[in-house]
Amino acid sequence: MHDNEHASHHHEESFIRKYIFSLDHKTIGKQFLIYGLIMFFVGGGLALMFRWQLAYPERPVPIIGASPQYLEDGEVVTGADKMWERIYESEEEEWLEANMPNGVIEPAFYNMLFTMHATIMVFFVVVPILVGAFGNFLIPLMIGTRDMAFPILNMLSFWLAVLAAIIMAIGFFVPGGHAAAGWTGYAPLSSDPQWTGVEWGQNLWAISLLIQGFSSLVGSINYITTIINMRAPGMTLFRMPLVIWSLFIVAILLLLAFPVLSSALALLIFDRLAGTTFFTATAEGGGDPLLWQHLFWFFGHPEVYILILPGMGIASELVPVFSRKPIFGYRSMVYAMIAIAFLGWIVWGHHMFQSGMQPVLGSAFMTTTMLIAVPSAIKTFNWLGTMFKGSIRFTSPMLHAIAFVSMFVIGGLSGIYMANTPVDIFIHDTYYIVAHIHYVVFGGSLFAIFGGIIFWFPKMYGRYMNDVLNKIHFWLTFVAFNCTFFPMHILGVGGHMRRISNPMQYEFLQGFEGMNIFITMSAFTLGAAQLILVFNFFWSMSRGKVAEKNPWHVNTLEWEAPTPVPHGNFVGQVPTVYRGPYEYSVPGEESDWIPQAQPEHAHATGGD
Amino acid sequence: MLRDTPDRLPQDVRPMSNARLGILVLLGAEMMLFSGLIGAFLVFRMGNVTWPPPSHIDIQLPRAVTGINTALLLLSGYTMFQALRAIQKDRVKQLRNWLLLTGALGVLFLGVQGSEWAQLIRSGMTLQSGVYGGIFYVLLGCHAVHVIGAVIWLFIVLGMAVSGRFAASRHIGVETCAIYWIFVVALWPILYVLVYLA
Numbered sequence: 001m002h003d004n005e006h007a008s009h010h011h012e013e014s015f016i017r018k019y020i021f022s023l024d025h026k027t028i029g030k031q032f033l034i035y036g037l038i039m040f041f042v043g044g045g046l047a048l049m050f051r052w053q054l055a056y057p058e059r060p061v062p063i064i065g066a067s068p069q070y071l072e073d074g075e076v077v078t079g080a081d082k083m084w085e086r087i088y089e090s091e092e093e094e095w096l097e098a099n100m101p102n103g104v105i106e107p108a109f110y111n112m113l114f115t116m117h118a119t120i121m122v123f124f125v126v127v128p129i130l131v132g133a134f135g136n137f138l139i140p141l142m143i144g145t146r147d148m149a150f151p152i153l154n155m156l157s158f159w160l161a162v163l164a165a166i167i168m169a170i171g172f173f174v175p176g177g178h179a180a181a182g183w184t185g186y187a188p189l190s191s192d193p194q195w196t197g198v199e200w201g202q203n204l205w206a207i208s209l210l211i212q213g214f215s216s217l218v219g220s221i222n223y224i225t226t227i228i229n230m231r232a233p234g235m236t237l238f239r240m241p242l243v244i245w246s247l248f249i250v251a252i253l254l255l256l257a258f259p260v261l262s263s264a265l266a267l268l269i270f271d272r273l274a275g276t277t278f279f280t281a282t283a284e285g286g287g288d289p290l291l292w293q294h295l296f297w298f299f300g301h302p303e304v305y306i307l308i309l310p311g312m313g314i315a316s317e318l319v320p321v322f323s324r325k326p327i328f329g330y331r332s333m334v335y336a337m338i339a340i341a342f343l344g345w346i347v348w349g350h351h352m353f354q355s356g357m358q359p360v361l362g363s364a365f366m367t368t369t370m371l372i373a374v375p376s377a378i379k380t381f382n383w384l385g386t387m388f389k390g391s392i393r394f395t396s397p398m399l400h401a402i403a404f405v406s407m408f409v410i411g412g413l414s415g416i417y418m419a420n421t422p423v424d425i426f427i428h429d430t431y432y433i434v435a436h437i438h439y440v441v442f443g444g445s446l447f448a449i450f451g452g453i454i455f456w457f458p459k460m461y462g463r464y465m466n467d468v469l470n471k472i473h474f475w476l477t478f479v480a481f482n483c484t485f486f487p488m489h490i491l492g493v494g495g496h497m498r499r500i501s502n503p504m505q506y507e508f509l510q511g512f513e514g515m516n517i518f519i520t521m522s523a524f525t526l527g528a529a530q531l532i533l534v535f536n537f538f539w540s541m542s543r544g545k546v547a548e549k550n551p552w553h554v555n556t557l558e559w560e561a562p563t564p565v566p567h568g569n570f571v572g573q574v575p576t577v578y579r580g581p582y583e584y585s586v587p588g589e590e591s592d593w594i595p596q597a598q599p600e601h602a603h604a605t606g607g608d
Numbered sequence: 609m610l611r612d613t614p615d616r617l618p619q620d621v622r623p624m625s626n627a628r629l630g631i632l633v634l635l636g637a638e639m640m641l642f643s644g645l646i647g648a649f650l651v652f653r654m655g656n657v658t659w660p661p662p663s664h665i666d667i668q669l670p671r672a673v674t675g676i677n678t679a680l681l682l683l684s685g686y687t688m689f690q691a692l693r694a695i696q697k698d699r700v701k702q703l704r705n706w707l708l709l710t711g712a713l714g715v716l717f718l719g720v721q722g723s724e725w726a727q728l729i730r731s732g733m734t735l736q737s738g739v740y741g742g743i744f745y746v747l748l749g750c751h752a753v754h755v756i757g758a759v760i761w762l763f764i765v766l767g768m769a770v771s772g773r774f775a776a777s778r779h780i781g782v783e784t785c786a787i788y789w790i791f792v793v794a795l796w797p798i799l800y801v802l803v804y805l806a
Contacts, residue, residue: 149626217637225630229622259637263644267746274735276742278648285661285738291651295644 021159023151026565028158029137030460033453035158036129037534039165043120044527050113050501053105055513055520057502065103095175108197110501111180116172118183119205122307123212124165126445130310131216131254132161134452135223135247137460141558142241144232144575144597146568149225153218160215164208171204179205182499184300187279187292191271203272206265213258213265223251232557234577238334239596241556241581242327245334246313249341250306257302264295293355297348305344307441308408309337311448312379315401318451319383321554322398323390324592326582328382336375336382343372353424362421369419376412380405391585395552396470400451403478407443411436414489429499432492438485450477450533457537458551462564463544469536476529483522487515555595556581631784635791638754642795645747649802652739660740667733667740670724671804677720678800684713685793692786698776700769707766707782710789714759721752744803751792751799758792761785 022028052061060066063080070081080103087097099109136154140147148154171178178201181190189195190202227248231240240248270276271287278287320327327333349357349365383405392398414436418424427433450473457465496509503509503516550559558565560575575597583594623629653659660667691706725745733741765785768774774782 150630217634221630221633221637224633225626229624229626229629255633255637256640259641260644263641263648266750267645267648270735270742270746276735276739276746278652278739278742282738284663285656285740287739287742288651288655291648294651295648298644 021155023147023155024567025136025140025148025151025154026460026569028154029133029135031158032128032132032136032161033460035161035165036125036133037537039120039124039128040530041534043117043125044530046113046117046120048524048527049105050110050117051520051523053110053113053501054503055517057504058104060103061100061105071102095177099177105501107501108180109177111182111196111499112178112198112201114499115179115182119179119209120168121441122183122303123209124161124168126307126441126449127216127254128161129449130445131247131250131306132158132219134243134310134314134456135219135251137456138243138558139223139226139247140230141459141561141565141569142244142556143227143230143235144557144560144570144577145226145230146570146574148222149230150222153222157215157219157222160211160218164211164215167204167211168208171201171208174200174204177201184296185268185292186296187268187271187289191268191279191289191292193272203269206269206272210262210265210269213262216254216258220251220255223247224255227251232574232577235557235596236577238331239577239580241313242316242330242333242337243310243313246309246316246337249337250309253302253306253309253341253344257299257306260295261299261303264292264299267295268292290352290355290357293352294348297351298345300351301348302341302344304440305340307445309340311404311408311445312337314448314452314455315383315404316379317554317556318397318401318455319386319405320582320584321455321552322393322395322401323387324393324584325386325390326580326584328385328388329378330580330582332378333382336378339375340372343368343375347372350419350424353421354428359421366419366421370416373412373416380409380412396465396467396474397451397455397552399471399474399478400447400454403474404444404447404451407439407447407481411439411443414439427492429497430492431488431496431498434498435485435488435492438488442481442485447477450474453533453537455552456558457540457544458547459558459561459563459565461541461544462547463540463542464547464551465536465540465544469532473529473532473536476532477526480522480526480529484519484526487519491515491519553593555579555583555593557596560595560597625780627780627784628787631787635787638791642750645743645750646798646802649743649747652743653802653806656739661738664733664737664740667728667731667737669804670727673720673724674800674804677717677724678797680713680720681717681793681796684710684717685790687713688786688789688793692779692782695769695774695779695782696776700772700774703774703782704766704769707762707769711759711762711766714755714762714789718752718755718759721748748799748803751795754792754795758785758789762789 018024019027022031049061052059060071064083066081066084067077069075069077070084076082076085084102099106099112105113136148176193176197176199178198179185179190180196180198181202185202185205193199193202196202227240227244267276267278271278271280276287279289279292280286281288316327316333347365347369349361350369353362353365387402414432418427418433418436454465454470457463491512494509494512496503496512500506503512547563549563552559557575557577561569562571576599577596578599579594579596581596585592586594624632658665687706687710691703691710694700694702694706733744735742735745762785765781768781
């Protein structure tokens, strides 16, 4: 409502205003990044717990489970034994005692683990990092403005996300445990407490996601307004870096998709707390369980593209920089992203082929789903075309970008395969689906996140991350990732259902025991490898090698700003933009890069 | 120190101010929220052979009174438009009067809705009356919450108008409120036709 034409203020701010309730887009971006990394470990820890159960059903989880000696003769050996001893001695019936006796994961507890793993990874890790952290940090810097259009709303967006995380965390400690109906919260499993035995956990899950929806809403209003209105002089839409295009499109998707989930969550809360029957079929004019699936996936499928499009944007920045070549087909990249975003609205039924939905509709959804392969292939071939005959520099960010492209291809191809309704009859609800989603969201989004963190770290903190640790982290992650998720394709084709806590109960799955153990071992390696990244991240903040202003020789505007970036971003005037973002190795030029802010006919100065 | 440098796109290149753009973007999200609820309503409406379902066949919605109420709300859209016109011509006193009238119509709408709801609840139609009662209260309640929010916003703007914060050259505060108000008003006839008449 007020005008936001304020320029930078150079008075000293208190610690709280500067680091906690900051209005500066860069600080808010870093806050989102650290928030996401913390939640990444929560979500990953939950995954390791249920992976343990799948490999060694009915054996206590390491570290928090009781030791073998304790189980055999009651001898207290470890700290965990002491904890269990105390739990058994206490008079009250403790929740842990019923759901995780001695650290063995019971089926109900298992349901909670995979539900919360996915919920946290989707809503509290990938979206906050890709959209919250990179969006806030990069948008004003890359379009050449001093801050977001609405800095106060920006701060609100972060603190609403924190509130949502706190409410989600409380859910772990309420009686009855946390939500256990899957991250998709299918009704009536989620709408009626009698099916899962979960009382307040599911309510808190819904309330937390409602608040996260407000946070996303506020954030996306900010992003859209900033990108439309606040670009630097000369920064036309088709001179914007592709990562900004991707964040712009994602902001529109978030803006329009999340309210639909909010409406479904509101109906769910009424069903659970006010006795309505929206998602339960009853004799006296009851509701429809499938309605939840329609509403959820109408949000959920655009959400899937919200998770991957910024990753595509980041890869589109890294690949040209480290190939020293212009991006191949800039405009087709933009149109492909717009096409993916549009198609994302009309494919939600492919999640529901086996739900009892009208089969004719299934064919329609199959067709629209397969169409997405076209823009996705355009993007993939453009990345390959960019690398083709480039002088590729295999830096850590580039390795992650190449991993992104190759893993996205595997995930994309299995996606086309699953989109066929006849194939889906066989592989729906199996580990094949689990493999697919992880190839796209881990192999895609997370590799892009890692690459982006390493790439922009010098601009964020003025220092490099340690490259040896980065390389170790990359190779461990890349190998362990494939060892973890590739065998899941085979499990899935072998009929291994997802969301079962003990495959050994089924005779036809017992042959997969070795593979399940292998996957679990790889998953633990994968989890351990991430400790290297986080150690490197925090260590390099204060101890890393000091970086110059533009260490990778990049054209885009964020590298015009001094390092570390001051309040107000640019010294003097904001830069004027004279050219597109990817003018690398232009024939006849001395330097192999021409910054966007360099006027025509002036020679590149190179370096800093 | 940086205040007078040409920081961004020149004003004439911008399609509209940040505040106006922001509020229009917000309306996109609001439309999707109501689309979700209206979608749910249509699923229930089509999924039941009779509407209201047999167990609640005796429910009579107050069509006529609500129809008059609809007219009142539409009228408030017109008065809000007049308020905006007044401040665009720098007539601060007219702005106050039109805003006051608009707010009064909004409160009147809420009052009539509230008394109708009280009567319906007394006659036995509650949130638990199957999906018929459930979606009636949730969908229209969601709209009512939006009207309450708009009324509060309007009275804040009225307070600012009384203290002389607006002029022809500076009335974005009135404009954003008016855009939101007119959205809430324009949404209601759709809900009225769907829920009361269809």
